[in-house]
Each structure stands twice: as structure tokens, then as C-alpha cells.
Amino acid sequence: MSLSFEHDVLIIGSGAAGLTVALNLPSDLRVAVLSKTELKSGSTLWAQGGIAAVLDDDDSTESHLQDTLVAGAGLCDKDSVRFTVEHGREAIEWLISQGVQFDTDESEESTQKYHLTKEGGHSHRRIVHAADATGRAVSGSLADRAREKANIEIFEDRVGIDLITHSKLFLPGNRCVGAYVLNKKTSHVELFRAKFVVLATGGASKVYLYTSNPDVATGDGIAMAWRAGCRMGNMEFNQFHPTCLYHPQAKSFLITEAVRGEGGKLLLPNGKRFMGQFDEREELAPRDVVARAIDHEMKRLGADCLYLDISHKDKDFILGHFPTVHQRCLSYGIDITKEPIPVVPAAHYTCGGVVTDSAGRTDLNSLYAVGETAFTGLHGANRMASNSLLECLVFGKSCAEDIASRIAHTPEPPPAPSWDESQVTDSDEDVVISHNWDELRRFMWDYVGIVRTNKRLQRAKHRVDLLHQEIRDYYSNYKVSNDLLELRNLVTVADLIICSAIQRKESRGLHYTLDYPHPLKTPENTILTPVNFPAEPW
Numbered sequence: 070m071s072l073s074f075e076h077d078v079l080i081i082g083s084g085a086a087g088l089t090v091a092l093n094l095p096s097d098l099r100v101a102v103l104s105k106t107e108l109k110s111g112s113t114l115w116a117q118g119g120i121a122a123v124l125d126d127d128d129s130t131e132s133h134l135q136d137t138l139v140a141g142a143g144l145c146d147k148d149s150v151r152f153t154v155e156h157g158r159e160a161i162e163w164l165i166s167q168g169v170q171f172d173t174d175e176s177e178e179s180t181q182k183y184h185l186t187k188e189g190g191h192s193h194r195r196i197v198h199a200a201d202a203t204g205r206a207v208s209g210s211l212a213d214r215a216r217e218k219a220n221i222e223i224f225e226d227r228v229g230i231d232l233i234t235h236s237k238l239f240l241p242g243n244r245c246v247g248a249y250v251l252n253k254k255t256s257h258v259e260l261f262r263a264k265f266v267v268l269a270t271g272g273a274s275k276v277y278l279y280t281s282n283p284d285v286a287t288g289d290g291i292a293m294a295w296r297a298g299c300r301m302g303n304m305e306f307n308q309f310h311p312t313c314l315y316h317p318q319a320k321s322f323l324i325t326e327a328v329r330g331e332g333g334k335l336l337l338p339n340g341k342r343f344m345g346q347f348d349e350r351e352e353l354a355p356r357d358v359v360a361r362a363i364d365h366e367m368k369r370l371g372a373d374c375l376y377l378d379i380s381h382k383d384k385d386f387i388l389g390h391f392p393t394v395h396q397r398c399l400s401y402g403i404d405i406t407k408e409p410i411p412v413v414p415a416a417h418y419t420c421g422g423v424v425t426d427s428a429g430r431t432d433l434n435s436l437y438a439v440g441e442t443a444f445t446g447l448h449g450a451n452r453m454a455s456n457s458l459l460e461c462l463v464f465g466k467s468c469a470e471d472i473a474s475r476i477a478h479t480p481e482p483p484p485a486p487s488w489d490e491s492q493v494t495d496s497d498e499d500v501v502i503s504h505n506w507d508e509l510r511r512f513m514w515d516y517v518g519i520v521r522t523n524k525r526l527q528r529a530k531h532r533v534d535l536l537h538q539e540i541r542d543y544y545s546n547y548k549v550s551n552d553l554l555e556l557r558n559l560v561t562v563a564d565l566i567i568c569s570a571i572q573r574k575e576s577r578g579l580h581y582t583l584d585y586p587h588p589l590k591t592p593e594n595t596i597l598t599p600v601n602f603p604a605e606p607w
């Protein structure tokens with residue numbers, strides 16, 4: 070039987086962004102939080118390095134701002150960066166108040182309580198962390214607090230399918246009033262109605278064959294917002310993390326950037342260092358530079374992987390700073406205290422997304438987007454390490470405050486019909502889904518990866534158009550499943566990435582094309598506008 074629910078606020082996604090919104094909303098609001106898997110899920114759970122914030126007396130928000138602008142390669146929105154970095158300390162204090170235990174610094178030289186690491190692009194030590202499993206600490210505490218709150222109802226194993234809008238209901242004054250949601254346990258589609266909907270579904274790096282992201286990162290919120298008429302910003306900028314563990318059994322294990330921050334050296338198969346030939350900052354150069362250098366060397370040598378070596382450091386230091394990396398590598402027979410780690414680059418972070426303002430408001434009235442799903446202008450053409458969790462916290466809070474300020478003047482959501490399954494049947498050819506999943510992720514890796522060309526992008530566009538048509542037909546005829554929904558979203562996201570990449574006639578930040586190797590004088594965002602753009606004020 071299909072169920073129907075009504076809340077004040079529907080939050081789709083339970084990572085750092087979704088839970089920050091939920092926990093900052095007034096306690097008298099009825100809040101639903103959906104997760105595609107468990108409450109503790111998403112990239113948040115896997116974040117290792119930490120969260121950037123100005124906590125040290127020698128550091129300054131001006132310095133954090135400048136570092137972010139430099140990493141963003143001329144495309145950051147300065148106001149958005151300032152807004153984020155100025156709220157950094159407050160965000161960390163809030164996390165601590167929610168029970169997150171960050172590593173402390175007991176040394177005499179330390180001017181403040183917490184141990185801070187330094188990562189690529191940061192000119193100061195400003196990364197607060199919980200050993201090398203910061204995401205687990207954040208996710209765990211926020212999930213525990215959410216479970217304690219009587220006004221927050223948690224729905225696990227729920228997959229948001231599509232948003233419900235006034236325009237779909239043929240009502241005047243377009244706004245978002247809910248979503249259809251697949252219950253993975255019952256296989257029924259449920260109706261969630263709400264005064265406000267928040268998309269916090271994370272990024273879309275699963276669109277690439279190799280990724281550091283968990284399986285849920287299929288860009289669902291981005292695709293849902295696009296279908297509902299919202300603009301997308303800078304989708305061509307996908308960050309590739311330079312160092313994922315290369316091992317046949319390690320699906321997507323990332324070797325945190327902090328390993329390089331703490332002195333890890335990148336090596337060729339013959340043991341020689343090479344980063345100096347690409348950038349004077351060597352291993353501490355920004356991610357895109359390092360990923361491109363590794364990609365270049367791997368292609369030049371025909372190597373399957375390169376190496377990252379921290380074994381010259383004291384064993385206790387390594388075990389103290391990188392217990393998770395050490396343990397995980399050891400489970401594959403690699404002892405990082407004694408030998409280098411085999412690494413490859415992998416898709417890691419979606420810099421672009423749903424266009425929002427500083428409160429997370431999208432183009433569609435009553436629809437917000439927060440966290441990796443959103444395009445706030447913070448990251449520009451390249452995200453600086455550890456700014457992303459900070460973005461989830463800062464914009465999550467401002468989103469909650471904006472909702473709180475509007476709720477009294479917002480009408481109840483109108484009635485909406487149940488999901489109609491009368492015209493579809495059970496699929497008799499699931500191989501279409503698995504084949505298209507593989508094909509899509511493979512050609513995105515080969516043609517729209519770290520180094521692009523016009524020809525490769527045109528080839529990818531041709532492929533994605535065919536897949537789009539095939540999946541649209543399949544979707545219209547068969548009952549929905551998690552795999553089908555994710556594939557449908559991935560094809561949409563792939564198309565958005567390809568179209569954005571084709572529009573950018575220059576190389577900048579994470580977008581590197583052999584046909585236009587230099588940046589243009591005047592940087593501009595790539596904004597894609599859907600045909601059903603709502604163009605109505607909030």
C-alpha cells in the first residue's frame with residue numbers, strides 16, 4: 070500500500086548538509102529527513118581530512134578568503150566565500166556543541182585547543198579533524214542528535230524520485246510542495262507533502278567510472294531540481310582527487326590529502342619524485358594540479374598507478390595521524406609505515422550544482438538546495454580542500470533560519486495525487502540498466518575526465534543523447550527501482566556536465582581542455598537554464 074505523509078519541511082538527504090538544516094530548524098516544526106540508505110550515510114561519513122576554519126591566532130579570515138579565491142581560479146563568488154569563512158569558527162563551535170570530538174593539541178607552542186592540519190592550497194594550519202575519520206565523527210554525532218529530537222522524523226531506505234510543484238498540479242504561482250519517494254523496502258512509491266523542500270542529496274561523482282564517493286552520490290537532487298525547472302551552475306568542474314588507493318578489492322578508498330600535508334611524497338614506479346616538474350608547491354599544489362600531473366605521468370609511462378610514500382615518518386606519528394588509512398591499507402597487505410601506497414586519481418567532488426543564494430534558495434519557490442548539491446559560488450573553478458563540509462554547515466544553518474523566517478506566511482501544501490503505476494509493468498530486461506550504467510560511467514571517464522578535448526566532448530554528447538532517449542523510454546514503461554532512478558539521474562547529470570564543458574572555451578581550474586589550454590581574460594560562470602525555468606519570485 071502506498072503511504073502519504075505531510076510535514077512542514079521535507080529534507081531529502083541526511084549528510085552534513087541535511088542534518089545541519091534539520092537540527093537548526095525550530096523544534097516546533099514537523100521535519101522529515103530522508104536517506105537513500107541509512108541515516109549515517111553519504112560522502113559525509115567518509116570524509117577523512119577535516120573541516121577548514123580560522124581557529125588559530127596567527128590565521129585570519131582574510132587569509133582563508135584569499136586561499137579560497139586562489140584555488141577557485143578566478144570564479145569564486147567573493148561574497149559567498151566571505152560569508153562562509155566568516156562563519157567558520159561558529160560552525161565548528163556548533164559541531165562541538167552537538168558532541169563532535171575533534172583532536173586536541175596539547176603541545177606548548179599551540180595557541181588554541183584543537184590540533185590543526187594543513188592541506189593543499191591552505192597557507193595556514195586550519196583543518197580541524199577527528200584523527201583521519203572526521204566524517205564519521207560528524208555524521209555520528211549529528212545522527213544521534215537528530216534521533217533524539219521529537220520533531221524530526223527519519224525515513225531510511227527512501228529514494229526521492231521527483232519534486233511535486235504547483236505547475237505539475239496545474240495550480241497557479243509555481244512552488245515546490247513535496248516529492249514522490251520510493252520506499253526501497255516495500256517497493257511502493259510514497260507521497261511526501263511539505264511547505265518547504267530541501268535538497269541535500271550530495272554530489273554526482275558516481276557519474277565517473279572511478280570515484281572516491283559512496284554509491285549514493287548519483288546527483289539525484291541535481292537532476293530533480295533540473296527537471297523541476299532550476300538553473301545549474303558550473304557543472305563542468307568536477308574535482309578529481311589525486312590519490313585513491315589502487316587495489317583490485319578497494320572499491321573507492323581515498324588516501325587523505327593530509328598525508329601529503331604531513332610530508333607524504335608522490336613517486337613514479339621507479340621511486341623518483343616528479344611533482345617539482347609541474348608546480349613549485351610540489352605535493353602541496355592544489356588538487357587539480359596534482360591530479361593532472363599524476364594522470365599525465367600515468368599516461369606517459371603507461372602505468373596503472375603511481376605511489377604515495379609517508380614511510381619516512383616515524384611509525385608512531387603515522388599511526389597517530391592516519392589510523393584509518395593505515396588499517397585499511399594493511400587489510401590489503403600494504404603497510405604504510407614501511408612502503409609506499411599505490412594510488413590513482415578518482416572523481417571526488419561536484420563543484421557545480423543547483424544555483425542558490427546564501428540561504429540555499431533555488432529558482433523554485435519553497436525549494437532549497439544545500440551542501441554538495443548546491444552551487445553557491447564558494448568553490449569557483451576548483452574546491453579547496455576541507456571547505457566543503459564547512460559549506461554544508463554554514464549554508465545548512467542559513468537555510469534553516471530562512472525557512473524559520475518564512476514558515477508562518479507559507480500555506481499548507483495542496484493535495485496531490487498518489488503515484489500512478491497503472492501504465493507500467495515489471496521490467497523484463499534489467500540488463501538494459503546495468504549495461505547503460507557501465508557504458509555511461511566508462512565514456513564519462515574516457516571522454517569527460519581530467520583532460521578533455523572538443524572531439525571527446527562531442528563524442529560523449531552523442532552517446533549521452535542516445536542513452537537519454539533509451540532510459541526515458543524504459544522509465545515510461547517499467548516500474549521504478551533504485552538502479553533505474555539512479556541511472557536516470559546520472560544520465561541527466563552527465564548531460565549537464567558535458568553541455569557545460571562544451572560551453573567553456575578555455576582551461577580553468579578543474580576544466581582542462583587541450584583545444585583551449587589557456588584561461589580567458591574574463592572568467593564567467595557556466596549557467597544552464599532549463600526550458601521550464603520558473604521565473605517567478607519567491
Ligand SMILES: Cc1cc2nc3c(=O)[nH]c(=O)nc-3n(C[C@H](O)[C@H](O)[C@H](O)COP(=O)(O)OP(=O)(O)OC[C@H]3O[C@@H](n4cnc5c(N)ncnc54)[C@H](O)[C@@H]3O)c2cc1C
Pocket residue numbers: 081082083084085086087103104105106107108109110111112113114115116117118119120121203204227228229230269270271272281282283285286289290323417418439440441442454455456457458459461
Ligand atoms: C572519501 C571522501 C573524503 C572527503 N573528505 C573531506 C574532508 O576531509 N573535508 C571536507 O570538507 N570534505 C570532504 N569530502 C567532501 C565532503 O565529504 C562532501 O562534500 C560532503 O560530505 C557532502 O555533504 P552533503 O550533506 O552535501 O552530502 P552527503 O554527505 O553525500 O549526503 C547525501 C545524503 O543524501 C542521501 N540521498 C542521496 N540521494 C537521495 C535520494 N534520491 N533520496 C533520498 N536521499 C538521498 C544520501 O543517502 C545521503 O544521506 C570528502 C568526500 C569523500 C567522498
